Amino acid sequence: MSNMKAIHLHTYGGTENLVYEETSIPSPGSGEVLVKVKAAGVNPLDLMVRKGWLQSIIDYPMPIILGLDLSGVVAAIGEGVTHLQVGQDVYGITDIKLLGTYAEYAIAPSDKVVPKPKNLDYVQAASVPSVGITAWQALFDVGGLSAGQTVLVHAAAGGVGSFAVQLAKAKGAKVIGTASSQNLDFVSSLGADQVIDYKTTRFEEVVSNVDVVLDTIGGETRERSWGILKPGGILVSLITSDPASSETAAEYGVRTATMFVKLEGKYLTELAALLDNGTIKTCVDKVLPLTEASQAHELIESGGKRGKIVLNIAS
Numbered sequence: 327m328s329n330m331k332a333i334h335l336h337t338y339g340g341t342e343n344l345v346y347e348e349t350s351i352p353s354p355g356s357g358e359v360l361v362k363v364k365a366a367g368v369n370p371l372d373l374m375v376r377k378g379w380l381q382s383i384i385d386y387p388m389p390i391i392l393g394l395d396l397s398g399v400v401a402a403i404g405e406g407v408t409h410l411q412v413g414q415d416v417y418g419i420t421d422i423k424l425l426g427t428y429a430e431y432a433i434a435p436s437d438k439v440v441p442k443p444k445n446l447d448y449v450q451a452a453s454v455p456s457v458g459i460t461a462w463q464a465l466f467d468v469g470g471l472s473a474g475q476t477v478l479v480h481a482a483a484g485g486v487g488s489f490a491v492q493l494a495k496a497k498g499a500k501v502i503g504t505a506s507s508q509n510l511d512f513v514s515s516l517g518a519d520q521v522i523d524y525k526t527t528r529f530e531e532v533v534s535n536v537d538v539v540l541d542t543i544g545g546e547t548r549e550r551s552w553g554i555l556k557p558g559g560i561l562v563s564l565i566t567s568d569p570a571s572s573e574t575a576a577e578y579g580v581r582t583a584t585m586f587v588k589l590e591g592k593y594l595t596e597l598a599a600l601l602d603n604g605t606i607k608t609c610v611d612k613v614l615p616l617t618e619a620s621q622a623h624e625l626i627e628s629g630g631k632r633g634k635i636v637l638n639i640a641s
């Protein structure tokens with residue numbers, strides 16, 4: 327068996343460019359593993375790649391297979407890989423230059439793949455990697471959030487936001503989240519102390535003295551967020567296409583950092599422990615077959631979902 331089914335992108339553009347077709351199974355190089363993919367998480371980054379927005383940074387050779395997050399079973403190991411074995415259940419990420427998880431098999435650097443959380447099925451596990459790592463780094467490594475502090479999480483019902491709310495709560499922080507009306511109860515159920523309907527309430531009129539703002543939105547939402555920070559507080563932005571201004575931060579007497587996530591496997595082990603002991607949970611809104619990757623992209627674009635969209639690739 328040397329062929330597999332995958333979603334190919336031959337040219338940048340709309341969802342009609344996502345083509346389900348046959349291609350060859352890749353072989354793992356030194357330090358890599360081949361994973362028989364059971365499920366692939368879908369991220370806004372996949373949409374950005376599809377549209378060609380990353381072209382100035384990464385020159386992807388066409389056709390490419392999209393997808394960063396995966397869960398599955400190790401099918402083969404490359405030279406020098408000693409900590410994983412064929413047949414092992416794993417979850418993790420590929421490399422941003424490699425992608426490739428919208429497929430029956432995918433290559434991943436072995437240090438970005440760890441044992442799957444035991445209490446999660448493949449679909450649940452595939453929903454975790456990118457957003458879990460991003461939320462962790464933004465809150466703790468960059469934001470320096472500690473127990474007793476207050477954090478405002480924008481887009482708290484989204485993939486990153488739903489993890490951020492739970493991780494911040496587990497740390498002992500006070501958590502405020504923004505979401506639209508149909509997601510207010512959901513965000514409360516994740517442990518948020520206060521949830522604001524951003525469509526009907528101007529959050530800056532009801533929130534102040536915040537230590538950390540997690541900016542997943544940018545634009546006007548970011549501009550209205552500066553004033554809710556306490557002196558010395560920090561706005562951590564994930565919107566790398568429009569970095570937050572350090573001049574504006576200085577005017578408000580606060581700090582800012584715009585981060586691009588470092589996709590390192592060590593975070594996955596920590597997240598797996600928290601997921602397995604029930605401290606946090608992952609929220610899968612919709613599961614679609616690999617053939618429906620275009621619908622998955624449309625669902626992310628239309629908003630209103632809770633947590634993640636996952637492609638089920640059990641073959």
Ligand SMILES: NC(=O)c1ccc[n+]([C@@H]2O[C@H](COP(=O)([O-])OP(=O)(O)OC[C@H]3O[C@@H](n4cnc5c(N)ncnc54)[C@H](OP(=O)(O)O)[C@@H]3O)[C@@H](O)[C@H]2O)c1
Pocket residue numbers: 369370371456457460480481482483484485486487504505506507509524542543547563564565566585586587626629630631633634
């Ligand atoms: N820099 C990085 O390394 C990095 C890493 C991961 C993600 N990101 C970025 O971070 C953002 C969030 O990612 P994600 O995976 O969490 O996306 P997601 O799962 O698609 O969630 C986005 C959510 O944003 C909410 N939303 C839209 N407009 C809003 C507003 N004005 N105020 C508050 N919430 C609003 C919507 O929720 P409602 O239905 O409740 O309106 C939507 O579900 C994306 O832009 C993504 O590209 C960056």
